[in-house]
Amino acid sequence: MDSAVEAVLAAFDARSEREWSAPAAAGGRDKMLLSVGRSGGMLLNLLVREARPQRILEIGTSYGYSAVWLAEAARVVGGRIISLDLAGYKQAEAAKSLAAAGLDGLVEFRVGDALEIIPRLAGPFDFVFIDLWKDLYVPCLDLVYPKLAPGALVVADNMLRPADARADGLVYRRHVRALPGMTSVLLPVGQGLEVSRLAGPDDVGL
Secondary structure, three states, rough: OOHHHHHHHHHHHHHHHHHHHOOHHHHHHHOOOOOOOOHHHHHHHHHHHOOOOOOEEEEOOOOOOHHHHHHHHHHHHOEEEEEEOOOOHHHHHHHHHHOOOOOOOEEEEEEEHHHHHHHHOOOOOOEEEEEOOHHHHHHHHHHHHEEEEEEEEEOOOOOOOHHHHHHHHHHHHHHHHOOOOOOEEOOOOOOEEEEEOOOOHHHOEE
C-alpha cells in the first residue's frame, strides 16, 4: 500500500480516536466517523484482492473510510465501485479523501435513499459491502440479492458492536443465511463482519 493511501487512512484513524474520546464535541453520532475500522478495512481490502471483483457496490459511503480500503484493492484488480449514501456532504468529503489517496476515478457516488437507488442499478455485482443504519440491512440485501453475480461476496458490518446493533445484526444474519444459494460466516473482526457468498458454477457437486 503506497504512502498516499497510508497517510489518508492514518488521518481517518486519528479523527476516529479524537471523536470517540469526545462524542459531544464531534456534533453527535451522525456527524462522527462511524467506520469499519482498521482491521475491518484490511479484511475488505484482502477479500477484494483475493476475489478480484469487477463491480463493487458499497451501501453506505459515510466519509469514505471503507471506500479508500475498497478502492485501493479495486485499483489492483481492475475493479470499479458504486457507493451510495443519503448525505451528499459526506460523499463530498469521501471524494476529497480518495483524491488525496490517489484513488479518484475508481468510485462513482450516488446520493439518495439506498432503497430507491438499488432497484435502478444495473447488475450484476461481484462484491457488496453493507454499512448503513442497521434497520435497512435486510431491505437493502433483498433488493441487491437478485443483482448478485454467481460467486458474489456480501459483507455486512456491525454484527457484534456497538451493543445496540446486535439485535439487528442477528436478524440480518438469520435472513442472509436463509437466502437460496448463500453460505455465510460471522467473523469477529472489527465491529463484527458477516461474510456471505452466493454459490457459483464451480460449486456444483460440492
